[in-house]
């Protein structure tokens with residue numbers, strides 16, 4: 001079978017490290033399916049305006065460490081969803097060093113809150129530093145803890161719940177949505193096309209986790225769900241009532 005060449009799109013920071021990372025990762029994933037034509041992805045990245053310095057520093061750090069942040073395309077999408085919904089209360093599962101939380105914190109009004117969860121001590125320290133630089137600490141509560149424990153002890157209700165934890169745990173988030181998400185609220189989940197693996201032969205725990213959460217959401221008449229082919233695939237589920 002002919003293998004698809006890795007797209008040569010540079011990562012948003014344009015760094016050589018970023019280019020190498022993208023090339024390697026993309027070859028693995030895109031060897032099966034190109035979710036988006038690489039020329040379209042390149043175009044989208046090209047038209048995306050520069051970000052504030054703190055965000056661009058986070059993007060460079062992610063490229064250097066090969067750390068999977070959502071990046072500016074999905075970051076802007078998260079901002080838009082939260083702002084369009086008038087969200088005040090956001091719960092983030094898997095915060096890394098605060099890149100996606102930065103977008104949410106900018107989208108919500110003063111007095112709103114982003115509840116963050118992250119197991120890595122180092123990532124939590126970096127998140128405090130980055131968010132503090134832009135005066136966003138007063139809008140976040142950062143739990144250095146397992147996101148599943150945080151959602152269990154956070155009654156909410158939240159306007160938006162964003163999930164970006166280890167994919168094998170994705171289905172474990174689903175039972176909490178009924179009580180933690182307000183009616184009309186949005187559940188957003190990253191990597192729901194898992195860079196094409198959902199249609200491949202992979203049967204590892206992560207791929208199974210992504211497929212199972214997808215099935216649960218699409219089978220539940222209490223939500224309307226769709227998946228956008230943006231980067232690794234971003235799902236959007238509205239709780240109806």
Ligand SMILES: C[S@@+](CC[C@H](N)C(=O)[O-])C[C@H]1O[C@@H](n2cnc3c(N)ncnc32)[C@H](O)[C@@H]1O
Pocket residue numbers: 068069070071093094095096097098099100101117118119120123145146147148164165166169
């Ligand atoms: C894909 S990264 C998150 C990136 C972040 N959402 C962003 O775009 O800036 C996943 C992060 O979730 C953390 N993580 C994975 N499973 C977790 C869990 N069950 N509870 C809390 N954090 C978790 C990892 O340590 C990692 O930092």
